[in-house]
Amino acid sequence: MIALWQHQKIRNALLQAAFVGGLLGLILTGALTAHHTLAAQGILSGWDFLWKATGWDMTFALLPATSSDPYWWFLLMGGLNTLFLGTIGLALATLVGILVGLARISENKAARLLGTLYLEIFRNIPLIVQVFFWYALANRLPAPRQAIEVFGALLSNRGLYVPGLNIAGWAIAGSLALLAAGLGLGLWFSLARRFRRDAPYRRRRRAWGTALLAVILAALTLALGHGMGTPWITAPALRGLNIRGGYRIQPEVYTLAFSIAIYGGAYIGEIVRGGFIAVGRGQDEAAKSLGLTRWQSFTRIRLPLAIRAMLPILTNQYVWLIKATTLGITVGYADFFMVVSASITHSGQTLELIGILMLGFLVLNFSLAAGMNRINRAIALKGHQNRS
Structure with a gap:
């Protein structure tokens, strides 16, 4: 026995097994203790509640949801609401961040000043304060009879009314899912390693064919x-x-999306500025020596290299902004976190619902980070930028 213990590989395996066993025992003990405590208080655990009617209505849902629908449907709608708000918020924050970042590196002093003022103002005010401010401002808008008309849209204290398609909600959701799947497959066909040996025109034809379909x-x-x-x-x-x-x-909806956009745009603007600063001046000098115009130098040299420098930090910022959507509970937006909180109040299944909440955000953020990391690996240059 002593001889086996002196063997390094066996000793390491035994120590790891003991650690894993102790961790599993600790988890099992906690689960059994929680089960006995809840049973003593008359609270039953299980997953049967997911198929019971909620008895309450959602304030916002992309698909029809009534009080007679089960909990699993409400949880799914809450997850879709979080994904919907996160997608809009990330897209707008990226657009704002690009504009702010370009203004910060501009040769125009007025543009640099405006970019700096924007950054210092919106980055240093907490996001929850901005959410409250814009929501209070939205509630002070005129009533529907005095609604403000802007390019065919009407803005009042009851919301923003815009022209829309006269199409069923399920059809719109299905078409968006198809477009997202087509975009994902097109990017996969263009960037996946297994297709790199194919001729460029074949990869482009496959990607565009998927998008067209x-x-x-x-x-x-x-x-x-x-x-x-x-x-x-x-x-x-x-x-x-x-x-x-x-x-x-x-x-x-629009106050949360706007708050996330302007707050996240301030941070993304600094990421954009740092990405362009990371591109050495030698790249510009080489472009000038080749006779490239400033626009060609920007689009073909500086921008691709800056994107490679931005992506790792941008991934962390995107994950943080997705988690910031949980502030929707402060203004009554029925996101995933709010639906789980209301479900806990009405059903009493605290542990199960908290587990669903943690698992949902884990899957969402992991998928986002995995996708961004995949793009980062696909466009990374071999050398010191590709070291792990």
């Missing part, structure tokens, strides 16, 4: 969801004391 299927899905004899587009208009027609974007 997704567009055709999405168009067919929209056509199926359109009612015969009705207009394709409906515009909002004042009828009586309320606004009818078009899409209504609730104040909770």
